[in-house]
Amino acid sequence: MKFEPVTIKDIGKALGLSTSTVSRALRGSYEISAETKKLVLEYAEKINYRPNPIALSLKERRNHSIGIIVCEIANNFFSQAINGIESIAYNRGYHVIISQSHESYERETVIVDHLASRSVDGLLVSLSSGTKDYTHLKQLYEKGLPIVFFDRITSEINTHKVIADNFKGAFDATEHLIKNGFKRIGHITSAPYLSISIERLEGYKEALKKNNIEYDEKLVQFCDNGGMNYDEVEEALKKIFKLKTKTDALFTAGDRITTTTMQALQKLNKKIPDDVGIIGFTNTMVGEIFSPPLSVVRQPAFEIGQVATELLISMIESKRPVTEFETKALQTELIVRESSVKKS
Amino acid sequence: MKFEPVTIKDIGKALGLSTSTVSRALRGSYEISAETKKLVLEYAEKINYRPNPIALSLKERRNHSIGIIVCEIANNFFSQAINGIESIAYNRGYHVIISQSHESYERETVIVDHLASRSVDGLLVSLSSGTKDYTHLKQLYEKGLPIVFFDRITSEINTHKVIADNFKGAFDATEHLIKNGFKRIGHITSAPYLSISIERLEGYKEALKKNNIEYDEKLVQFCDNGGMNYDEVEEALKKIFKLKTKTDALFTAGDRITTTTMQALQKLNKKIPDDVGIIGFTNTMVGEIFSPPLSVVRQPAFEIGQVATELLISMIESKRPVTEFETKALQTELIVRESSVKKS
């Protein structure tokens, strides 16, 4: 199918004006007579003229679009973060292009390449769990493409980063379990390389330490697919429940990990919180109608998206190279419901 | 920040060749000597040359990108549909630009305008609940921009459409409730103008009729925000529960409506399924861990996205105007759990 839009040239021809006059009239240049301006504007309106953004981009070497790379949009944290991103981008006149890495390093490199080959002005990225090498991003970044990391970040690239305060969120959740009488707390988390996994694990360890509970690495299980794969979570649970000393609670670190763990616990016939208490990082909007109502660590996903986008746009629009970078950590929220509170 | 990418001209200069030679070598034209070709390719590889897609688009008047307009991505149906869309688009070399109308007609028109002003090759749209007028889309469509509707469609524009078999899904769900001994079934649905609302309402009515239950329009409540707004759902429920004859079951028609209804029922202290049975359209992945496990009508969201995308790309790539259109209705799946089955 063909789509033949009106160009500035068409307007010029119809009105007997040069393209430059039309162009100037359209952008309200002061050097054009009010009369001509009116003529052009009215005609443009009439035929519903829209400037070709592609031609503009070619000129300005700007696209007014930013690329987002996340592992999965079917994840409450990310869909909410994207909403935050969109809310800012939209107001600032930027389009948003969303791509999913599906936790694959290969896919991430392809996407980055695809997006970055100058079709976006900047990148908002949350790393895939398979990514251990950052050269695909580093190269681009060093060439001058603005990048802001959010949620899953890396210390190897020096730029703005926006995260939840994962350490504190994990610490609070773990300590909450301890204070509620749970003694042996398992930790199900995402891939071990991920910044979020590391930060949350540290928070977990710190809470144990503070409360004089010995850290046992057998209680920590990593799920490389971040809970997207049911079996991997069930496996992890089985390993924990096979241990001699009985695990009486679980701290899960990730949106899909938390909900999938709930499913697995149900399938394994574990009563919550009697057999096992649970609290986890998740941004589900329906935790209260789970069985039992689920205690959660909620991340400020929307705000994380907003802040990251503001930082990115400031980089994009900065005249001079940005050299001062910050890592913002936004506070999480602990929402206690029945799953983490012993009944007796 | 500035991002100075390598152009074909740079390569030409470095190698002492004309831009056209470089261009041809790059795309492997047969008329270029193997030697030159090799030279160019190797150099391009070395300096990591990437063609500027914007310049390409300007030439080809094609973007290789398709726009998606949905009301909300934080909705299981849509995030899954987008996954389907992406899976096809990605393989066919198309980018995907996602925008959210947030159920607002104004926002939808702005987005459509924005996207369609030639920055996308085609549009995949699911209408907002506020949309009763379709001229913004119709105009574009008549100018030749390929559009495929999915999920929320309109009969006013004659193009490809892909939906779930909403009538049958609603019919089956309602009849399932009836067969399980529920007598007076309320129906909570989205905005009344939406095609999905109409189709599902028809299925509901038909099931009542077949089972000799009189249709009572007071039992049907429309939620214009599609369940995004908690209060609107709670209001709807209160209205139904205030009726003299007791409502003993609910058929909810929409992803967010269903989950929000569950939340409201809990808050209103209604026991499910004893006080009120419930089954609803939703693509939640965690229905089984709800309290009680939720019976659902599941839509083939991923497949709907895939099929719609295939149809759209076929329109985009078709040499001659497409005149034969089809409306595909994919089957839903009824998943019965405890919420719709009386215990006694």
Add this chain to the structure above:
DNA sequence: TTGAAAGCGCTAACAA
């Protein structure tokens, strides 16, 4: 106040 022309990066028709 307006127009002519160059240029953004690339492709392709035409020449050589």
Add this chain to the structure above:
DNA sequence: TTGTTAGCGCTTTCAA
């Protein structure tokens, strides 16, 4: 086999 040139839609000097 390679180079020259025009053109995609637009903005922006430079001239008039």
